[in-house]
Amino acid sequence: MKSLNDMIAYLDTETEHDTRYEVVSYLLAHLRELDAISLSRVARETYVSKSTVSRVVRRFGFESYDEFLSVARRLVHQDPSVTLRITPDEMEALQNDVGSYIGIYVDGLCAALQDLKCSVSDETIDWFINQVATNEAAFFATDQPLMIARDTQVAFLAAGHLVHVGETEAKRQQIAEELPAGSFAVVLTNYGRYLEDHRDALEALKGRGVTLCLVTLCYDGPSCLLFDRVIRLSAHGYSGIGSFPLKAFFKIVIRRLLTSVAN
Numbered sequence: 001m002k003s004l005n006d007m008i009a010y011l012d013t014e015t016e017h018d019t020r021y022e023v024v025s026y027l028l029a030h031l032r033e034l035d036a037i038s039l040s041r042v043a044r045e046t047y048v049s050k051s052t053v054s055r056v057v058r059r060f061g062f063e064s065y066d067e068f069l070s071v072a073r074r075l076v077h078q079d080p081s082v083t084l085r086i087t088p089d090e091m092e093a094l095q096n097d098v099g100s101y102i103g104i105y106v107d108g109l110c111a112a113l114q115d116l117k118c119s120v121s122d123e124t125i126d127w128f129i130n131q132v133a134t135n136e137a138a139f140f141a142t143d144q145p146l147m148i149a150r151d152t153q154v155a156f157l158a159a160g161h162l163v164h165v166g167e168t169e170a171k172r173q174q175i176a177e178e179l180p181a182g183s184f185a186v187v188l189t190n191y192g193r194y195l196e197d198h199r200d201a202l203e204a205l206k207g208r209g210v211t212l213c214l215v216t217l218c219y220d221g222p223s224c225l226l227f228d229r230v231i232r233l234s235a236h237g238y239s240g241i242g243s244f245p246l247k248a249f250f251k252i253v254i255r256r257l258l259t260s261v262a263n
Helices: 002-013 019-029 031-036 040-044 050-060 065-076 088-094 097-119 122-134 143-159 170-179 193-197 201-205 223-226 244-262
Strands: 137-140 163-165 184-189 212-215 229-232
Touching: 002 019, 002 065, 019 031, 019 050, 031 065, 031 184, 031 223, 050 065, 097 244, 122 184, 122 212, 122 244, 137 143, 137 170, 137 229, 143 163, 143 184, 163 201, 170 201, 170 223, 184 193, 184 201, 193 223, 201 223, 212 244
Parallel strands: 137 163, 137 184, 184 212, 212 229
Antiparallel strands: none
């Protein structure tokens, strides 16, 4: 959903309500209806030409309006049991028992954070900090893990260590191409999605002699074989708890890092 994310980021940050803004605003506001909305109608209701609408969607990485529609459909019709890692039993409870909404989520979150305490040692935290601090380092992530990577980058900057983080796909590609042999690359991903989307780039890093480290909630697929070190934050496939364990791990890293610098 990279291009849709870029559209949303544009809508959330742009202050000038120009032609492009109006087209993007219209498209995002009508995502669930777009199957029934033609390119001509979008143009008519935003007071622009069809070529302008096509130009706007291409600006955000889509080859055509039809490709934009295809991505929009995937978002609108996504299966929540897959997207949110909800089990069939949880889906049934959430659909039928309003009183269990909070209980299911909080119980799962507390269990996952308790499991983090058992899965990661203080020695692992210190090893990780030392690797980032003593090598040229880069963090690779998207979506919520990317926000965690940014926060951690700021902490290492405060401690006197530059860590590379790419906020766009093009920047991540550039960093991956320029990291020298002997550097340290960290991938942050909950369930392995980043690995599936960027395996070629990771293989290229590995081939150049870059040390690869994976920090993940519970992913244990074949792509793990690429990594020199895998830090699993859980031994269980917790569902529906998002990036909380990942966030907790890096909060611990930041506290340990900045405390050691202060001392």
